[in-house]
Amino acid sequence: MTAPFGRRGLTRLAAGIAVVTVAASACSSSSKSSSGGSSGSSASSGSTAASEPNKASAPGITADTITIGSHQPLTGIAAPGYSEIAPSANAYFQWVNDHGGVNGRKIVYKYEDDAYNPANTTAVVRKQVLEDQVFAIFTGLGTATHLAVRDFLNTNKIPDLFVASGCLCWADAAKYPYTFGSQTDYTIEGKIQGQFIDKTYAGKKIGYFYQNDDFGQDGLKGLDSQISASSVVTKQPYTVTNINVGPQIAALQQAGAQVVVSYSVPPFTALALLAAQKLNYHPQWVVSNVGADPTTLTGMLSSYSKGAAGGSLLEGNVSDSYLPPPDDVGNPWIQLFRQVHDKYVPTLPFDGNVQFGMTFAYTFVQTMLAAGKNPTRQSVVDALQKSHFTGPGLVPFRFSPTDHGGYSGEQMNQLTNGKIQTIGPPQVTDGGSGPITPYTTAQPAPPPNGIPTS
Amino acid sequence: MVSGGHEEGVVTDAPGGRVDTAPAPTGDASPPRPGPPLGAALTVGVVALALALAIGVALASHHGPLVPWTITVIGGLLAVGASVGWLTLPANPLLRHLAVAGVAGLLLLLFSDHVSAFSDFQIAQVAYYVPAAAGLTLLVGWNGQLSLGHGALMAIGAYTVAVLMAHNPTFPVIALILAAVVVTGLAGAVIGVAAARLRGPYLAGATLALAVALPELATRYSGTLGGAQGLPVRPLGVPTWLSETFPAERWLAWVGIVSGLVVLVLLANLMRSGIGRRLRTVRDDEVAASLAGVNVARTQVMAFVVSAACAGLAGALYGFATSLANPAAFSLILSLSLVTAIVIGGLGSLAGAVLGATALVFVPRLTTNVSNRFKLDTSVKGNLPLAVYGLLLVLAMLTFPDGIVGGLRRLARFVTPRHRSPPAGSAGTAPSTSAPAATAPTTSAAAATAPAGDVQGPPAG
Numbered sequence: 001m002t003a004p005f006g007r008r009g010l011t012r013l014a015a016g017i018a019v020v021t022v023a024a025s026a027c028s029s030s031s032k033s034s035s036g037g038s039s040g041s042s043a044s045s046g047s048t049a050a051s052e053p054n055k056a057s058a059p060g061i062t063a064d065t066i067t068i069g070s071h072q073p074l075t076g077i078a079a080p081g082y083s084e085i086a087p088s089a090n091a092y093f094q095w096v097n098d099h100g101g102v103n104g105r106k107i108v109y110k111y112e113d114d115a116y117n118p119a120n121t122t123a124v125v126r127k128q129v130l131e132d133q134v135f136a137i138f139t140g141l142g143t144a145t146h147l148a149v150r151d152f153l154n155t156n157k158i159p160d161l162f163v164a165s166g167c168l169c170w171a172d173a174a175k176y177p178y179t180f181g182s183q184t185d186y187t188i189e190g191k192i193q194g195q196f197i198d199k200t201y202a203g204k205k206i207g208y209f210y211q212n213d214d215f216g217q218d219g220l221k222g223l224d225s226q227i228s229a230s231s232v233v234t235k236q237p238y239t240v241t242n243i244n245v246g247p248q249i250a251a252l253q254q255a256g257a258q259v260v261v262s263y264s265v266p267p268f269t270a271l272a273l274l275a276a277q278k279l280n281y282h283p284q285w286v287v288s289n290v291g292a293d294p295t296t297l298t299g300m301l302s303s304y305s306k307g308a309a310g311g312s313l314l315e316g317n318v319s320d321s322y323l324p325p326p327d328d329v330g331n332p333w334i335q336l337f338r339q340v341h342d343k344y345v346p347t348l349p350f351d352g353n354v355q356f357g358m359t360f361a362y363t364f365v366q367t368m369l370a371a372g373k374n375p376t377r378q379s380v381v382d383a384l385q386k387s388h389f390t391g392p393g394l395v396p397f398r399f400s401p402t403d404h405g406g407y408s409g410e411q412m413n414q415l416t417n418g419k420i421q422t423i424g425p426p427q428v429t430d431g432g433s434g435p436i437t438p439y440t441t442a443q444p445a446p447p448p449n450g451i452p453t454s
Numbered sequence: 455m456v457s458g459g460h461e462e463g464v465v466t467d468a469p470g471g472r473v474d475t476a477p478a479p480t481g482d483a484s485p486p487r488p489g490p491p492l493g494a495a496l497t498v499g500v501v502a503l504a505l506a507l508a509i510g511v512a513l514a515s516h517h518g519p520l521v522p523w524t525i526t527v528i529g530g531l532l533a534v535g536a537s538v539g540w541l542t543l544p545a546n547p548l549l550r551h552l553a554v555a556g557v558a559g560l561l562l563l564l565f566s567d568h569v570s571a572f573s574d575f576q577i578a579q580v581a582y583y584v585p586a587a588a589g590l591t592l593l594v595g596w597n598g599q600l601s602l603g604h605g606a607l608m609a610i611g612a613y614t615v616a617v618l619m620a621h622n623p624t625f626p627v628i629a630l631i632l633a634a635v636v637v638t639g640l641a642g643a644v645i646g647v648a649a650a651r652l653r654g655p656y657l658a659g660a661t662l663a664l665a666v667a668l669p670e671l672a673t674r675y676s677g678t679l680g681g682a683q684g685l686p687v688r689p690l691g692v693p694t695w696l697s698e699t700f701p702a703e704r705w706l707a708w709v710g711i712v713s714g715l716v717v718l719v720l721l722a723n724l725m726r727s728g729i730g731r732r733l734r735t736v737r738d739d740e741v742a743a744s745l746a747g748v749n750v751a752r753t754q755v756m757a758f759v760v761s762a763a764c765a766g767l768a769g770a771l772y773g774f775a776t777s778l779a780n781p782a783a784f785s786l787i788l789s790l791s792l793v794t795a796i797v798i799g800g801l802g803s804l805a806g807a808v809l810g811a812t813a814l815v816f817v818p819r820l821t822t823n824v825s826n827r828f829k830l831d832t833s834v835k836g837n838l839p840l841a842v843y844g845l846l847l848v849l850a851m852l853t854f855p856d857g858i859v860g861g862l863r864r865l866a867r868f869v870t871p872r873h874r875s876p877p878a879g880s881a882g883t884a885p886s887t888s889a890p891a892a893t894a895p896t897t898s899a900a901a902a903t904a905p906a907g908d909v910q911g912p913p914a915g
Contacts (some may be wrong), residue, residue, distance in 0.1 A: 075836030112822070113836045118684065119783040122776045123579065126703070127819075130572035144683050148778040151689055155702070212673065213682040239673045240682060 054104055057374035060135025064101075066368060066375075067108040068138045069128030071145060076115035081266060081296045082141060084348045085164065086111040088357030089139065089364075091344035092337075096361075096451050102368045110134065116141075118148035125149040129158055136161050136380065139182060139360050143167045143214060154178045159380045161367065162360045162406070166290065167214055168431055171398070171405035173385075178377075180384055180399060181406035182360055184322045186215055186263070186288070187431045190222020192410045193286060193320060195427070195436050197259060198227050201284065205233045207257025209248055209272055211264055212237035219263040219288055225433070233257050238268060249275040252283070259284045264291040270300035273313045285317045292319035294415060295326070295351035311418060318423075320410035322395055324443070325420035326355050333392045333443070336450045359392040366391065366452045391452070394426045395439050405431065409439060497542045500535075501557060504528045512564045521568035529561045538866055547726040555715045562711050571701040575775075576815055578703060581710025582771035583811035585717040587795050588804050589764025592721055594793070595802025596730065597757035598737030599649060600657055603664030605789030607645075607762045609781070610638045610668070611769025616685035616779035617678065627690060627774075631713070634770035635763045642762020646755035665789040669781035684780030687773040710771055717764055718804055724760065725804075733757055787840075794843050798850050800857030809858045817842055 054063040061067075072086045073079050086109070093107040101107065110132060114120040121140075128134045129152075136159035140146045143165040150169075153160040154176045162182035163170045166189070170181035197206065206227060210216030216237065224232075234255040236248035249272055252260055260276075260283045262269055269291040276282070291297075298311035324331040329338075337358045341350050348354055368375055370383035385401045395409040409428030413420050429436040447453055492500060511524045535541045536554070544550045566574050590604050611634035618625055618633055625633075645664065652660055672679040679685065692705045724730055735743040736753045744750050773779050795814050800806025818839035825835035854861035 079836075115836065117782050117785065118778050118780045119772070119776050119788075122778075123575070126572055126575050130570060130575065130703070144778070144780050144782060147683065147686065148776050148780070151777050155689075212676060241670060241673065 052373045055374045058135055058376045059133045061105070061375060064105055065108050066102060066105045067110065067132065067134050068136050068364075069125070069132060069134035070109070070111040070138050071114040071121045071124045071140050071142075071149070072111045073116040073141060073145075074111075074113035076117070078116040078142065081293070081351075081353050082164075084345075084351070084353040085139065085141065085357040087345050088341070088348065088354040089361040090357075091340050092358040092361035093365075094344050095340045096365055099449055099451055102365055103373055107365075109138070114142075114145055116145060118145045121145040121148050122152070125152065129153070129156060135159070135377070138162060138364055139164045139357070141165070143169070150176055150179055157377055159377050161364060161380075161384075164356070164360075166218075166406075168218055168405070169214075171403055171431070173400075173402050173404040176404070178381060180404045183356075184289070184395070184407040184410055185405055185431055186218035187222040188408065188429055189289060189320060189410050190219040190224075190263075191226055191429050191436060192222075192412070192427045193261065193288075194223040194226025196318075196320075196412050196423075197223075197261065197286060201259045204231070204258040204284075205256050206231050206259045206261065207233055207252040207255055207283070208235040209245075209252060209260055209262045209264060210235070210237055211268065212239050215265075215288075215290070216263040222431075223261060226436075238264070240265070240268070243267075243271060245271050246275050246278075248272075249281065250279060253279055253281040257283055259286060262287045262291065264288065266291050266293060266296045267300060270297055270304055273297075273301065274305055274309060277309060277313060287317055287319045289320050289322070289410065292317065293352040294418075294420065295349050296353070314415050315418070316415060318412065318414045320412045321352075321420075322393055322407040322410050322426075323352070323355055323359060324392075324394060325413065325422065326350060326352055327419055331443075332445050336446045337392075340450070355392075362392055362452065363389060369452060390441075390444050391446070394443060395428050398430075492540055492542055494542045494544075500541065501532065504532055505557065505560060508561060508564055512568060515568075522565055522573075525561050525565045525568075529558070529565075532557065537862075548723055551719045551722045555719045559711060559715045563708060566704055566707045566711065571703040574701060574703040574707040576819075577707040578710045578771075578775050579815045580808075580811050581707065581714045582768050582775055583792070583795065583814050584710075584714040584768070584808055585764040585771070586768035586792055587799070587807035587811045587814075588714075588717055588721050589761040589768075590792050591796040591799075591802055591804065591807045592725070592733070592764075593757050593761035594796065596725060596737060597733045597754060599754060599757060600793075601649075601661040601758075601761065602658055602786075602789050602793060603645075603661035603668070604761075604765050604792050605784045605786065606665045606668035607638055607642065607765035608769035608772055608788065609672075609779070609784035610641050610762075611635070611766035612687070612773035612779040612784070613672070613679060613685065613769075614638065614766070615770045615773045616680075616687045619688055620685060623688070627709075631767060631770045634766045634773075636766075638766025638769065639759050639763035642759045642765075643755060645762065646758025649758055650751045650754040662786075662789075665786045669784045672781040680779070682781060684778050684783075687777050687779055689777045690774050706775055709774070713767060713771060714808075717767060718808070721760075721764070722804055729753075729756070791843070794847055796857075798843075798846050798857055800859030800861075803857070803859045806857050806859040813843075813846070817846075 056062045070086060072083065074083045074086070090109045090111070093109050096102065097106040110128060112124045112128070114124050121142075125137060125140070126149075128137070137149075137153060139162045140149065140160070141164040146163050146165060147167075147169070150160065157178060160176075160179040162180055164182055166183045166186045167181075168185045168187060170176075170179050171185065172179075208220060208223065210220055220235070234251055234257060236251050238245050238248055245268065253276075260272075262272060262285060264272060264287070269287055273285070294311065294314055297314055301313055302310045324334055326334060328334050334355075337355055338350060340358060341348065341354055345354070366389050367380060367384055367387070370387055370389075371379040372383075375383075384399050384404075387397065387399055389397060393407055394411050395407050398405040398408045408430070409426055411426035412423040414423055415421075425438040425440055427436050428439045508525050508528050512521050515521055532541070536543060544553055562577070566577050569577075586604055586608055590601060593599050593601055614634040614637040615630045618630055645661075648660065649657055672684070673681050676682075689702060690706055690709060692700050692702055696705070725733075732743070732748050732753050735746065735748050736750050740750050743753075769784075772783070776783060791814055795810030796807055797810075798806075798813055799808070799810030821838040821842055822835065824830075825838055830838070850857055850861075854864070856863070
């Protein structure tokens, strides 16, 4: 009699396990369809009337193309929702290409899947930079994933534009001169929300529900700077690996919190709302921008509750945004992006993710135009540091030689009758102890063909 | 290269325990004996000539695919020559392994010096999977303990480096790597004590739990371990004695190649030693092993410690390559990928571990290229690598149960004329070193899937 678990048995067991895993992972993939690559067949532009001819001025830039790369969670846990961002940005680039490109150059956007795993990110980004010779990395998504390539990109002097994460870490211009942020960072958001809560819900008991990582902790830093410590009755953290948030919500209820501030990603916002409903607990919810998109949440609420709950649970929730509400059909930027969406990516839901992708694609085109007729990697950095871009965002960027943080503020809003209603003017501030001031400059209208001019 | 002076030529590929003087309870399958070997002196000449040619081409040409291709061909020919027995390798296992590793290392270093920085990074990626896969193949293939938790052990290595680095940024790299090896080895001892009490599916289940639970500690103790965001690992700095334009990826590859070869040589020797025989005895029959005086539990724990230490080294290299120790990087998928790699490569074979590690890096790349070529949907593209692993695994099980290495060996047997002498001596008593290498497979179950345990030529890449 040989060992009860011989070599062949082992091999079979190993094979069996691996096959099961393959099957499971294949099932969990995002079902969204997307189109990679650029359109290619559109008419070439002859509209550039500048004297200087187009040159291959930098790696990734030829006389008629600009090639950029990105790492995106197209499959895996972060794919639902976030996998829409890159195809949407690409849709806007196709729009630009079909209108003659950037100074006659077409944008070729190569985004690849890293499944939200930092180890994959390092391989994907190195391939794009060292082998595909991209000019820049554009909206690389995720804090942990992007931290894995930040040193590499800066050592190799690759523009690292508009990292899709609200980590404070992208603002460090002295140490990482090639990295630029995108969205408003979580501490600024926390400050603006905190001030709103302190004024609007004065005297009420406040509880926090937050993700126990840089996202939640940075947000709490901002909140705590504005809300008096005595009115905060409890702080309940969650980790993304444990989907049972019942205990935290019960603790918030027990503590008598009348206002719950939720620094959560969409799945956990949905789980928290469902858990509260089960406990018949109905506080005022104030949710961080990243976890508040109504389209995404409605889908999750109905799928997690097997259809028993839906968007009605979101009614009255307060959040904020640095972009106009995606359902604001009167906003000319929303009209523009809807037009691009309907033409190139009509199968995606028009939500905050699509809007995010297109917003930064627009900002990238602005950047390339500002970087000169024959841009270099350095001229892009210089242009961004000097930029005062306005456009699809409600507030200005912070970009300067000493600060590479993204948007500088947020506008509060509330979901009323299923629609996002803004509250007051946008507010801007810094990540430190600076004051919070209203930003009253009106959002400019987009250029006629939807492409920035210079 | 030093020759052991075996004019009649000893077994080369399945480095076959035939040179062991102690009785080997189980045997290795030996390769066919296709004709007379070159002899020691001629072998030294051939290898020296091959190396001279490789170095000559490398020095003469700086760019283009000539050098990588020449080196690949030379390495391939040497590997084939060694594995079918034309080349006469030293009989002493240590000398033999050092010689093979030395030649392979020299060719790899030359190779890496003439490819793009990205190819160097891919070599580095293979190099950080190699120790983990090699350690795992020792544990699973040679000792019969299945671990589905080696990804978690790699996490311990990476986190050891990250925590020490945060504590004291001046620690030399070599100290960090050794610390990762020691700490993970200690963790392996603890896990091994538990594992030695478990059999079959229970052991698989326990190590699976380890793969799932261990990375969670990072979020539980987020103060020291950085939570979901992970801890930064400073990338390896290129030493000052190299030129300023020397790519960081190449240095990473060099560190990986050297570490990988050191591990392979150590494991190859271990497998040839008395410890290796004890490992196999325990795998094949625990009762018989204890009757023969082998301490079963101690042997199993020892196998786990060695295997874990290898995983720790892999984790440290992984940390340097990704410049991050992050729980998401050491997922269950990583653990299962390692098991897949060693099964596809050839369970129990170090060459198979190297081939499996190579597959782990190049299969996703291949499928991505195919997906891009045919403009496949993202949902297909993202899952294609895993589907291909699965398919490869199923195919391997059906057609080549001994993996790539076993398949190659069968192929060699098929194409080379047979000069086999009938089995000499009964199973269980190994022929002495002077016996002609008529190493008939023993009748044990192991022989059917017998490992080849030698360091093989460079991965093409």
